[in-house]
Amino acid sequence: MDLTTPPPDLYGRPEPDRFMRRVTAFGDRYTPALGSPLLRRSPRRAPARPVPPxxxxxxxxxxxxxxxxxxxxxxxxxxxxxxxxxxxxxxxxxxxxxxxxxxxxxxxxxxxxxxxxxxxxxxxxxxxxxxxxxxxxxxxxxxxxxxNGFAFCAEPRVLLLAGGIGVTPLLPMAREARRLGLDWRLVHTGRTADALPFGDELRALDPARVEIRTDDREGVPTGADLLAHTRPGTAVYCCGPAPMLAAVQGALEASGARTLHFERFGAAPVLGGSRFTLRLGADGPLLDVPADRSALDVALEARPDLPYSCHQGFCGTCRVHLLAGTPEHRDRRLTGEERAAGVLLPCVSRAAEGETLVLDL
Missing domain, CATH: 2.40.30.10 (Translation factors)
Structure with missing residues (x-):
C-alpha cells in the first residue's frame, strides 16, 4: 500500500475524500507516541529548520x-x-x-x-x-x-491593570479591544504622572475608558481599588510589580471577575525553597543559596558576567550544564531529554536541603 497517497473516497469513489485528506495530513505530521500521551512528529516528515533571528x-x-x-x-x-x-x-x-x-x-x-x-x-x-x-x-x-506567553483572549468584558512600565503589553490589548468593540477599561498606576509612559496615547483611545492614578495624588491602590470597576464575568489582565499582582490576586474572588491573566516583572517569589549549596565549576567556590533566593541571583554575585533575561524559567538564556548534584527543575522550557543531559536553568531551579549542585562554569 502506498502510504504517501491519501486513500480514495470513503464510499469507493475514485476522487480523494476531503476528510480523509485532512486525516492523512494530520498523520503525516504527528504519530502517537507509544506509552506516552504526547504526540511526536512522524518520521516521514523532515524536521523543521531553525528559524533565524x-x-x-x-x-x-x-x-x-x-x-x-x-x-x-x-x-x-x-x-x-x-x-x-x-x-x-x-x-x-x-x-x-x-x-x-x-x-x-x-x-x-x-x-x-x-x-x-x-x-x-x-x-x-x-x-x-x-x-x-x-x-x-x-x-x-x-x-x-x-x-506570546500573555495572550489576549478578547473576552467580551475585560479590565486591563497596568503598573508603571507594565502598560507595554496592555496598550496593544486596549487597541484590540477597541477595534473589536469589546466592553473594556484600562487602569494605569504608578508613582507620579511623569513616571507613566504613553498617557496621551492611552487617553486618545477612549478617555472615558482609561483611568490614570498616581501614588503621590491618591495613594498606593489596594487590590479592591484596582478592581472597583469589575463586573461579574470580567476577564482581568494585569502586568506590574509583584506587590500589585499579589493585591489583585487577593481581591479577585470578592470582585466577581471571571479570570485573571497576568505577567509579572522579574522573578516570582521563591516558594517551598530549601537552603542548598552551589559550586561554580568543579574546583570553584562554594556558595550558600538561602531558601528565599534563586541560584542565579547568588551566582551573579560571584560571576556578574553570567547571561540571563527573564528570571522566570521560560527564555532559556541562563542555561548551564550540571556536573554533579540532583536538581529540582522548576522551569517551563527544558525537555525531559535536556534535563537528563544535565541542562539546568538556575533562575528558578533549586535543590533539596543540604544538596550541592556543581555547575560547569
Missing part, C-alpha cells in the same frame, strides 16, 4: 516618561516584520551580548516596525543602561521573533 536597525529612540525610552526597530532593507499578537514579546541581543526580553507595545497592524519601551534600572544587569545611554540611532540588534 532578525537583524534589525534602531530607527527611533525617544524618551516617553521619566527614565523610560521607546525603541523603534525596523528591517534595514524595509522588509515586513513577522506578525505578532497583543501580549507578545521579543528578545533583544544588544551589541554588548546582553539579552533581554521586552513586550511589544506598538500596533500589530504595523508590519514595518516593532516598538518596545525600556525603563532604566540602575541596579540591574546593565541592559537597560546600555539601551538608554549607548544604543544610538542606526545601531543593529539581533532580535528573536515574537513569542
Amino acid at each position: 532578525l537583524q534589525l536597525a534602531v530607527t527611533g529612540h525617544r524618551t516617553v516618561a521619566e527614565d523610560v525610552v521607546e525603541l523603534r526597530l525596523a528591517d534595514p532593507g524595509g522588509d515586513r516584520l513577522p506578525a505578532w499578537q497583543p501580549g507578545a514579546h521579543i528578545r533583544l541581543r544588544l551589541p554588548s551580548g546582553r539579552e533581554r526580553h521586552y513586550s511589544l507595545c506598538g500596533d500589530p497592524a504595523d508590519a514595518a516596525v516593532y516598538r518596545v519601551a525600556v525603563r532604566r534600572l540602575p541596579g540591574g544587569g546593565g541592559g537597560s543602561t546600555e539601551i538608554h545611554d549607548e544604543l544610538a540611532l542606526g545601531a543593529r540588534v539581533t532580535v528573536r521573533r515574537p513569542r
